[in-house]
Amino acid sequence: MSKPLISVKNLSVEYITDTVPIKAVRNVSFEILPGEIFGLVGESGSGKSTVVQAMMRILPPPAVISKGKVVINNENIMEASKADIIGFRWKQISIVMQSALNALNPVLSVREQIHDVLDTHKGINGKKADDRAKELLSLVDINYDRLESYPHQLSGGMKQRIVIAIALAIMPPIIIMDEPTTALDVIVEREIIAKIIELRRELGITILFITHDLNLLMEFADRLAIMKNGEIVELDKVKDIQKGGKHPYTKKLIGSIPSASGKREKGILSKPDSLDSPKSPILEVHNLEKVFQSPGIFNKNKIVAVNDVSFKIFKGEIVALVGESGSGKSTIAKLITRIMRPSSGSIYLNGKNKKVTESRSVPLDYRKTVQMVFQDPFGSLNSIHTVYHHLARPLLRHGLKDQKEILSHIIYLIEKVGLNPGKKFVEKFPHEMSGGERQRVAIARALSLEPQIIVADEPTSMLDVSIRMDVLEIFAKMRKENNLTVLFITHDLASARYLADRIIVLKNGSIIEENTSEDLIQNPREKYTKQLVKAASPGWLNSLSKSS
Amino acid sequence: MNKTIYQNSILSRWFIGIMSNQKAFTGSCIILIFALIAIFLPFFIQSPTDFLGTPLSPPSSEYIFGTNGQGQDVFAQTICGARQTLLIGFSAGILVVIIGALIGGTAGFYGGRTDDILSLLINIFLVMPGLPLMVILASWLPPTPGTLLGVLVLTGWSWNARVIRSQMMTFRNRDFVSAAIVSGESNIRIIIVEIMPRMLSLLASSFIGASIYAIGAQVGLEFLGLGDVSTVTWGTNLYWASNDLALLTESWWTFVPTGLSIAIVSFALTLINFGIDEVSNPRLISERLWRNEIPKDMVSHGITPVFNHHE
Numbered sequence: 040m041s042k043p044l045i046s047v048k049n050l051s052v053e054y055i056t057d058t059v060p061i062k063a064v065r066n067v068s069f070e071i072l073p074g075e076i077f078g079l080v081g082e083s084g085s086g087k088s089t090v091v092q093a094m095m096r097i098l099p100p101p102a103v104i105s106k107g108k109v110v111i112n113n114e115n116i117m118e119a120s121k122a123d124i125i126g127f128r129w130k131q132i133s134i135v136m137q138s139a140l141n142a143l144n145p146v147l148s149v150r151e152q153i154h155d156v157l158d159t160h161k162g163i164n165g166k167k168a169d170d171r172a173k174e175l176l177s178l179v180d181i182n183y184d185r186l187e188s189y190p191h192q193l194s195g196g197m198k199q200r201i202v203i204a205i206a207l208a209i210m211p212p213i214i215i216m217d218e219p220t221t222a223l224d225v226i227v228e229r230e231i232i233a234k235i236i237e238l239r240r241e242l243g244i245t246i247l248f249i250t251h252d253l254n255l256l257m258e259f260a261d262r263l264a265i266m267k268n269g270e271i272v273e274l275d276k277v278k279d280i281q282k283g284g285k286h287p288y289t290k291k292l293i294g295s296i297p298s299a300s301g302k303r304e305k306g307i308l309s310k311p312d313s314l315d316s317p318k319s320p321i322l323e324v325h326n327l328e329k330v331f332q333s334p335g336i337f338n339k340n341k342i343v344a345v346n347d348v349s350f351k352i353f354k355g356e357i358v359a360l361v362g363e364s365g366s367g368k369s370t371i372a373k374l375i376t377r378i379m380r381p382s383s384g385s386i387y388l389n390g391k392n393k394k395v396t397e398s399r400s401v402p403l404d405y406r407k408t409v410q411m412v413f414q415d416p417f418g419s420l421n422s423i424h425t426v427y428h429h430l431a432r433p434l435l436r437h438g439l440k441d442q443k444e445i446l447s448h449i450i451y452l453i454e455k456v457g458l459n460p461g462k463k464f465v466e467k468f469p470h471e472m473s474g475g476e477r478q479r480v481a482i483a484r485a486l487s488l489e490p491q492i493i494v495a496d497e498p499t500s501m502l503d504v505s506i507r508m509d510v511l512e513i514f515a516k517m518r519k520e521n522n523l524t525v526l527f528i529t530h531d532l533a534s535a536r537y538l539a540d541r542i543i544v545l546k547n548g549s550i551i552e553e554n555t556s557e558d559l560i561q562n563p564r565e566k567y568t569k570q571l572v573k574a575a576s577p578g579w580l581n582s583l584s585k586s587s
Numbered sequence: 588m589n590k591t592i593y594q595n596s597i598l599s600r601w602f603i604g605i606m607s608n609q610k611a612f613t614g615s616c617i618i619l620i621f622a623l624i625a626i627f628l629p630f631f632i633q634s635p636t637d638f639l640g641t642p643l644s645p646p647s648s649e650y651i652f653g654t655n656g657q658g659q660d661v662f663a664q665t666i667c668g669a670r671q672t673l674l675i676g677f678s679a680g681i682l683v684v685i686i687g688a689l690i691g692g693t694a695g696f697y698g699g700r701t702d703d704i705l706s707l708l709i710n711i712f713l714v715m716p717g718l719p720l721m722v723i724l725a726s727w728l729p730p731t732p733g734t735l736l737g738v739l740v741l742t743g744w745s746w747n748a749r750v751i752r753s754q755m756m757t758f759r760n761r762d763f764v765s766a767a768i769v770s771g772e773s774n775i776r777i778i779i780v781e782i783m784p785r786m787l788s789l790l791a792s793s794f795i796g797a798s799i800y801a802i803g804a805q806v807g808l809e810f811l812g813l814g815d816v817s818t819v820t821w822g823t824n825l826y827w828a829s830n831d832l833a834l835l836t837e838s839w840w841t842f843v844p845t846g847l848s849i850a851i852v853s854f855a856l857t858l859i860n861f862g863i864d865e866v867s868n869p870r871l872i873s874e875r876l877w878r879n880e881i882p883k884d885m886v887s888h889g890i891t892p893v894f895n896h897h898e
Contacts (some may be wrong), residue, residue, distance in 0.1 A: 052891075098891040100881050105894050117893050124890055378765050406771035419762035423597055423784050433770035484770065 043070035044213060044245050045094075050107035052086070052093045055100070063089045063102070065269045071245060073212070076236075078256035078277075079249045080292075081266035082503035087249050088137065090266070091215050095132060096124055112212065129160050132213040133206040137221065142202050143190040149176075149201055150186040156208045175204040179234060196227035200234065207238070215247045220255075224363035225530065229574045232259060236580065251504065253292050257281055258580045265289050288505070295508045320351035320387075321524050322375070322409075322492055327384035329370050329548075344370040345381070346548040352492070357518055357525040359535035359556070361571070362545030368528045369414075371545075372496045375526065376411040377401045389491075407437055410485040414497040416477035420469040426453070426480050427465050433487045452483040456513055475506040482513055492524045493517075499534065511538050532575040536560055544568050597784045604866055605791070611862020617855035621848070625669035635663035635819045643831070643838045653840040655824075656831025664824050665844040672821040673852070675732060675805055679739040680798030684790055686740065687747030688783075694748075695755025696778055702752075709752070712745035721804060725813035735814055739801045747793045754789055758782045788867040795860045799853050806849055821845045 050067045053060040064086040071077045081087040092098040094109050096116060109116040112131050119127065136142050144152060153172040157163040163171060173183040179200040190198055199219060206214050216235070220228040236259055239246055250256055256263055257277055264274040265288065273286040284290050329345040345367040352358050362368040373379040375386060388408060413419035420429055430449040439445055450461035456479040458464050469477055478498060485493050495514065499507040515538060517523040529535050535542050535556065542559045544552045544567070552565045563569045573579055605611050633639070640650065642658040652661035694705035721742050728734040758764060759782075767777045783790070808814055809822020816823050828842040881892045 093891055096891040096893075097889055099889045100892060103881075103892045103894045121890060373765070376769050378768050403771050406769060409769075411766070411769045413762040413766060415762055419766045421763040421767075421781050421785070424781075432767070432772065436771045481766070484766070488770070 041072055044073045044075075044112060045069075045071040045247070046108075046110045047090070047094060048108045050090065050093060050109060051105045052089050052098070052102055053105045054102050060105075062105075063269055064093065066106075067266075067269075067271055069264050069271065069274060071213075071247060073245055074239075074243055075262065076239060076246045076248060076260045078260035078263035079247065079266060080251065080253045080256055080263055082251055082505065084268075085266040086269040087266050088217055089269075091134070091217060091247060091249060095128060095134065095215070097128070097134075129156065129211060130209060131211055132215060133208075133211045134215040134217065135202055135206050135219045137218040143198055145190050147189075148186065149188055149190075149193075152201075153186075153205055153208060156205055160209050171208070175207060176201075178207060178238065179204045194227075195223050196231060199223060199227075199231055203231075203235070203238075207242070207244075210242070211244075213245045213247065215249070217249045218251070219248075221250070221252075225532075225574045226363075226570050228255075229579055233580060253504065254577075258577070265292070291505045295505050319389075321354045321389055322352040322526075323387035324351075324371075324375070325349050325385050325387070327371065327374060327386070328382045329367070329374060329379065330382045344548055345374065348384075348545075348548070348550055350543055350550065350553065352524055352526060354491070354524055355518060355522045356541065357514065357527055357539045359527045359529060359539035359542045360545055361529055361532055361535045361542055363530055365547075366545040367548035368530075368545050369496055370548075372411065372494045372526070372528050376409055376494050377405065378411075403437060407488045408490055409492045409494065410488060410490040412478075412482050412485045412493060412495040412498045415501045416474055416481050417469070417501070419481050420477055422469050424468075425465070426467050426472075429480060429484050430487050433484060437488055448487070452487055453480070455486070456480070456483045457509070458483075474502050475510065478502055478510055479513070482510070486517065489521070490523075492526065494526045494528070496528045497530065498527075500530070507534070508537075514538060532560070532571050544571065598787070601784075601787050605788075605863055608862040608866050610858045610865065614855040614858030614860075614862060617851060618859070621669060621852055621855075622673065624666060625673050628666045629663075629670060632663050632666060633660060635659060635667040643836060643841070645838070646840050652844050653838070655827060655841045656833070656838075657827070661824075661841055661844060664819055665821075665848060667819045668821040668824050668845060669848060671732060671818060672802060672805065672849075675736050675739070675820075676798050676802035679736055679743065679801035679805070680794045682736070682740045683744045683747055683797035683801070684794045686744040687751050687793060688790065690744070691748035691751030692755050692778060692783075695752040696759055696774065696782075698756070698759070705748075706752070709745050709748045712742075713749065715742070717742040721808060722811070722813060725808050730813065730815040732815065732818070735805055735808065738808070739804055743797055743800055743804075747797060750793065751786070751789065754786055755782065758785060788863050792860050792863045795856050795863070799856050802849065802852065821849055 047070070048068050050064060051062065052064040053062050067086075067090055069077070079087045079090065089098065089102070093102070093104050094111070094116065096104075096119075104117065107117070111127075114123070114127065114131070116124070116127075143149075147155070150169070150172060153175060154164060154168045157168045157171060169186075172186060176183050176185065181197060181200055181204070185193070185197070185201075193201065203219070219235075220231050223231065232255070235246070238244070248256065248260060253263075253265070257280070260277050262274070262276050263280060264271045265280075265284075265286070266272065267288050273280070273284055273289045275284075280289060280293070284293055327345055327348045328343070331342045331344055332340070348367075348371060350358075360368050360371065370379070374381045377386075388405065427446075427449060430452060431445050434445050434448065439448070446465070449465060453461035453464050458476060458479050464472070464476070464480070469480075472480070478501075482498070493514070498514075499510050502510060511534065514523075514525050514527065518525060525538075527535065527539055532542075539556050542554065542556050543550055544559070544565070546567055552559065552563065552568045554564075559568065560572055563572050606615065636659060638658045639660055640654050640658050642654060642656050644650065644654045646653040650660050650662060652665060655661055655664065690705055690709065694702040694709070721738050724738045724741070725734065728738070764777060764781060767781050772781070805814070805820075806822040806825065809816075809820055810825045810829070812826055814820065814822055814826075816826060824845040825842055828838075828845075831838075831841065833839070833841045
């Protein structure tokens with residue numbers, strides 16, 4: 040066995056506060072061998088980014104390293120002087136940051152940004168630097184005429200490739216990638232990963248890859264460590280973890296991944312009988328269109344967010360609206376819940392025509408029928424109000440007066456979404472609950488008026504992986520018990536398939552394809568849908584590298 | 588579970604939070620002492636307009652701050668001057684915040700045409716040169732305390748409206764506001780119950796800032812003789828001191844007590860503002876905690892410090 044390139048021993052990181060220091064990372068140890076892809080997986084707040092930033096000593100105070108030893112390429116980072124550390128960064132180890140889309144300086148061209156790195160660390164400039172920049176761009180499959188472009192002229196995927204090119208600029212033996220693809224759409228993400236794997240093969244670099252997405256890492260990492268609450272709970276070869284893992288947390292993580300390929304293993308509850316003989320749709324959308332106009336008198340920029348969208352939803356159905364960011368899916372949610380007014384088109388509820396373009400005010404009756412669950416439970420609950428306020432207000436607003444009745448109904452709702460005992464949660468503030476608990480409260484709020492339709496806009500994407508499935512189950516349960524209709528909006532085909540009866544695929548504001556979940560995934564018709572399905576299936580890496 | 592008690596608790600929780608900060612607490616104590624003195628002490632001392640003794644006599648056991656050019660008691664003048672100066676200063680502060688919140692809040696929340704028109708109004712008042720306008724208005728209108736208040740509010744509201752508008756715009760698009768809309772809440776209720784409490788710190792520091800400005804501007808106007816010179820305020824105290832050639836006659840006691848009071852009040856208000864800042868932005872506090880322990884060059888290069896890693 041060769042000597043490890045990186046060795047981290049008992050690393051602990053604390054944050055100074057005015058009371059007790061917060062221990063963000065506790066006794067983390069791992070080693071990375073040359074040429075390896077080592078994965079670090081954990082949910083938000085697990086300390087995974089803190090570990091790597093402390094390793095490179097780029098974590099600004101109030102964070103301090105309270106314990107541990109880090110040796111990278113035979114150099115003890117903990118005892119290095121300031122000058123050593125500065126010289127060491129980028130030459131030995133470079134980092135692709137989490138928000139890579141913002142990592143590029145918006146006022147400098149790609150050329151200037153690459154030159155900057157080359158000049159600072161190697162003193163290369165002028166023509167030589169240009170040649171190197173072209174070389175780097177071709178490594179990441181970007182045409183060299185893009186050298187003159189500014190970041191805003193590039194797509195998310197291209198920016199990400201350029202950030203990787205800059206990280207490769209002086210060929211450090213190690214590259215750290217901190218959630219490099221999180222902000223990207225799934226198809227682009229898959230392409231970037233394939234590129235990274237290819238570069239690793241060609242250049243022999245060692246990669247430390249950090250992500251919250253275990254599913255993704257299992258495709259290409261050699262070994263991985265799973266972090267929870269600042270500690271590594273499991274560290275093993277991917278092959279062994281794939282078998283199910285030893286730690287209960289690992290098991291839960293692996294068990295919570297729905298798949299978009301093969302047979303649907305975990306059948307979400309079957310659809311109600313009433314669906315087989317649908318009479319009239321509960322919600323009809325006709326030629327919906329939303330155009331955003333830039334503000335100002337002289338600005339005539341128009342963005343078509345939703346373009347001629349029509350669909351029907353029947354009572355008791357769960358329909359998924361699947362699309363990438365910018366596909367207009369959230370706008371459709373806001374149009375249906377009438378937070379926003381469409382530019383044209385109409386929405387029919389229960390067969391009655393609700394000409395949304397005509398009236399500005401929305402009748403309370405409509406509010407009672409159509410409710411919404413938002414993506415971010417941190418944002419959709421007001422931090423200064425208690426759970427009681429959030430659940431009582433809709434009831435008060437819609438005519439319930441009796442305090443006792445309201446309280447008992449609230450407790451019933453809280454328990455219905457799986458928070459037990461309900462009494463305990465009534466007086467809590469949002470910051471006193473976990474993300475999952477908050478989202479359950481948000482769902483309870485949407486359910487409080489006993490609506491017929493719930494529009495759920497990415498209800499699980501901000502939640503930790505291990506609890507996503509539980510939250511989706513709530514919708515399935517409500518459908519079964521209350522014959523609730525759900526419009527489930529997501530970017531994730533696998534979870535759409537897990538929950539929905541029918542899937543509508545959206546791209547650039549238009550509907551591309553529409554079919555029952557199983558048919559859509561087994562036999563996608565459109566090219567774009569095929570790409571989506573492929574990207575969401577295990578083994579996508581092999582199929583991608585074969586085709587390229 | 589009573590709704591009104593519950594609403595109060597938002598304010599009181601916020602207030603307790605702010606008061607737990609040392610700076611804000613100290614500042615508030617100073618302001619409170621000044622306010623109590625201004626309200627109650629004038630009942631127990633002699634009238635500040637009575638002619639008592641030899642003009643320009645220095646501080647003595649009889650007149651602890653001495654007398655001014657008209658032989659009036661400087662101590663009584665300082666105490667009684669606080670009354671009107673602080674009253675007008677804080678009233679202007681409150682009015683500026685209310686007008687700013689109404690106009691800025693409406694513009695930010697409703698957007699579109701409403702915002703276009705109100706923003707235009709705000710911008711017009713922003714670009715108007717405040718000081719000359721103030722001087723012209725104050726000299727043209729009859730010199731009553733009401734005029735002064737009006738002039739201060741008119742020239743001071745626009746900046747606050749601007750700040751509150753942008754804050755409102757960011758809240759307007761938050762999910763919790765959309766959620767309130769979906770649950771059928773009215774716009775007014777959303778603004779007052781959901782958004783305004785989130786802006787408490789901004790409103791409070793706007794109030795403090797506006798009060799500092801109003802006190803300063805008011806004293807300035809009166810010093811120039813643009814106020815009602817027959818009333819006793821800190822501004823007219825300084826006006827008369829200057830009129831009586833206090834500097835030439837080296838009678839420092841005629842202006843130092845008033846000047847010092849103005850400085851202390853402004854200082855205390857600024858302390859409160861710092862305190863609000865620290866409470867709503869905890870990073871400022873933590874920075875104070877570690878600043879002395881960690882070498883400066885480490886901080887400036889963003890290098891994570893290592894503590895006792897030798898075991």
